Amino acid sequence: MKNQLKAGVILSYLSTGISIVIQLIYMPIMIRLLGQSEYGLYSLVSGVVSYLSLFSLGFSGAYLRFFSRFNQRKDKKGLASLNGMFITLFCVLAMAALVCGIILSFFPKQIFGSKLSSSELVEAKILMIILVINMAVTLISSIFDSITSAYEQFIFQRIVGLLSVIINPFVCLPLLLMGYRSIMLVTVAFVISVAKLIVNIWFCFGKLKIPVSFHNFEFGLLREISTFSFFLLLNMVIDQINWNVDKLILSHTNGTREIAVYGVASQINSLFITFSTTISSVFSPRINRIAVEEENYQKEFTDLMIKVGRIQWLLLGLATAGFIVFGKYFIVHIYAGKGYEKAYTASLYLVLPVLIPLIQNVGIEMQRALNKHQFRSLIYFIMAVINVFISIPLAGRFGCVGAAMGTAVSLLVANGLIMNVFYHKVLGINMKLFWREIAKTSKGFVIPVIAGIWIMRTIEFNSIIKYIIWGIIYVLLYCTSIFFISCNKEEKQIILSLVNRKKYEK
Template identity: 45%
Template sequence: MNTSKQLKLGSILSYAQMILSVVISLVYHPFMIRLLGKSEYGLYSTVASIISLLSILNLGFNAGYIRYYSKYKQAGDTENIYKLNGLFMIIFTIIGIVSLIGSLFLSFNLKWIFDKGLTVNEYATAKILMLLLGVNMALSFPMSVFTTIISANERFVFLKVLGMLRTVVSPLVTLPLLFLGYRSIAMVSVSLGLSVLTDFCYFIYVKKVLKNKFIFHGFEKGVFKSLFIYTSFIAINLIVDQINWNIDKFLLGRYKGTEVVAVYAVGYSLYQYYMMMSTSISGVFTPRVHHLVNETKKDSFEQRKVLTDLFIKVGRVQFLILGLVASGVVFFGQPFIYYWSGVGYEESYFVVLLLVFPASISLIQNVGIEIQRALNKHKFRSLAYLVMAIINLVLSIFLCQRYGAIGAALGTAVSLVLANGLIMNIYYQKACNLNILAFWGSILRLSLGLIIPIACGILIMQFIDLYSIWALLLFIIVYTAIYCASMWFIGMNAYEKDLLLKPIRKIANKIIKKK
């Protein structure tokens, strides 16, 4: 299959994998959380969040591989590609060993980490979970070299198909074990087994299909130093992400116990699905952003206009989708969480609200990240987000001890508003040649379409018992219809309407031609 077909099909499969992952998670979660129980689900979430902190050791080297691979491939330098493979295998094997040592240290010092946050039985389970997840993390580093090589060779179809298979197989194997009475240890063991199996498939593909080799000597002078400089700001972003999205669970586990972690984890899971919807849209526009930057004069009025136009177009489309979901969470979130997770997760509703609304500022501006990179002005964002992460950490330490899961989410919310709502918008206006006032003016005009749905949502909450499953499903459909109609007639412009009508017309024309 040629490169263009790989890219096209890979893109389609990427969306399919995202949808499949969300659907399976939504169906699988209620069974998993009930079979594990609140305490053990919280324990699993806490341990997983601690081990995931070790992923910081990656330092963004994968991005560096693709950069150098492209350089050597363009020059037809096969030998240096093989040397690059060898260098990265050495780097990631060392990182894997360090990661394993780190996870062993953590597993044997759990009381230092959690203090009095766990019971005696939870400490015993946590130790086994930490070891299994630690082995999984340690193996993932050297094995990631194979997935990076496959990506660099643009063999996206193989990657996505294997990823989709794993997404489907994992719950099919795990659920029967949970029903038989096995708990989080069995769940993590299945995950480890599937990781080893898929990693072996990647290894075979690289060796037998791509016929790549590994040379472990004679590396080009200065490559490692150059790689380290190139990936340093990517590494900062990795650190920031880990602090923002995993430290809360660790703090809650230490100060409040596993049941409070479970409450936070339910809210965070729903936020993750929300975030995935945004990133899947903005990712499509990455090549377009770089093309516009390259064909216009730096800091010119023309560049300001074309980049702002794209920024507004993409932001409005994201707002249309995220506005439906975010407002839906407000009106239907409480009964949905009740049916999805069970009794005892009432505070998860407030957790998801505190994460969704502040994050929405950056999510509708996701294409701005690519604009920064294309303009080579992304360093400021990394440093600003590092400051944000430190603020989040300090606030969360104090707030989670007093207010539990809601306090931890509030600390994250405040830092998100400061960084995304204030600092980054000023930076976009001043340094990235974007008209932010025009952007928010356009979003404000679009948001007029929310007035009718919000009024209807308030009436539904006041007069309808949404804790009846059929009433909940019916009024979610009714609300969605009202939202779509209101946005169509009040909010959307001709371009957005055409985006929706074009594929409908194409399908209709094909049906007419067949007849």
């Protein structure tokens, strides 16, 4: 299991790195080939259909907790019943999402607003139908992902994820160059989802040979799972509001071009989120075991949050500082092109506030493991509603930047203040120690920050080659400063082990 964990972390970052590289190469081409209006429509419909993921009702996040309970007792009969219950449940939920989504697709004007043209509304309907079917397949596949994760089969899980990331652009790009549009993009995504579902089913039943029983479901257990999952569902609603409602607001106040600009900012923000959650997701089974088996879980959780948080902070520091220095040129001249200038400002409003929860995201799994995630869900829900009321007037006046401002306010209040108090007071995690450990890394940031300010004020990027050279210089400077000044002994050993495993073992 230890090798699975270590390999899972390495493969996770490998997958994330390749995903980022592919997006940096593929997304600019896709945006230009689709055009601003088409990309805006594609981004809008994808965001709206993602609301159907709420039909999972938070059950996928609950599986790990209840798996740990039966697995710790070595109750194979109970585990078989649990697996059968979850698989049945997700098939029913997927069908409900499919029916609901198909019905909604017949009312595109009511959903997307009057700012869209008649041709855009027709295309939106087709896109929505395909994406709805894809969502149903994804919902069924998600329970098998949860089962694979519970058994700590991270190598298989990350390889499947990596292949899906690689295959999509290699199939879509030639088709885009041949003149196909966004309908083709979502069709390819659907085919990949079906393939992933088939592979997941084969692995769970053929390789893991998971016990499954579709008889004698414990409905008392189902009620307990439902109670636990309700607040996970509420949290999913909050995420949808924070990350997708802005596009819907902009569709009613501005139109597809402004949505396209916000879509670029949202895409950049999602890269930061993906980069951070990659490592924390691997620790989910371990966190659930600590909650079940350890009496002094507070110390274990504090140590784990500090360990993971420091690594995430140092990695995200490189990405964030680099984006502040090089991001504007990157968006306008490399990634999206002219007409997307405001995406840089909108990105900063989304990225900077989200850094706090990103370096603490193992805490989400800790809350779930302890069944104390209800408070976070309620607070986030209140802030998400406030986000909507703030974003509507701001979006009307400032467009995509205004919509991002509303999201930034809710993130800062909920994550920066309230949740840190909750972790410290309720979960017993020593957040004062956490932030002291984060603060210890600050000395290593002095040189990169000074260099970044100097580059922004004195260097004019008038060619991509010049941009890349200065980017490489900045990355090397940051990594060197952080390694020798900010990293502790354990972190240095981790880095050296990746460079030279034999040297680390000695």
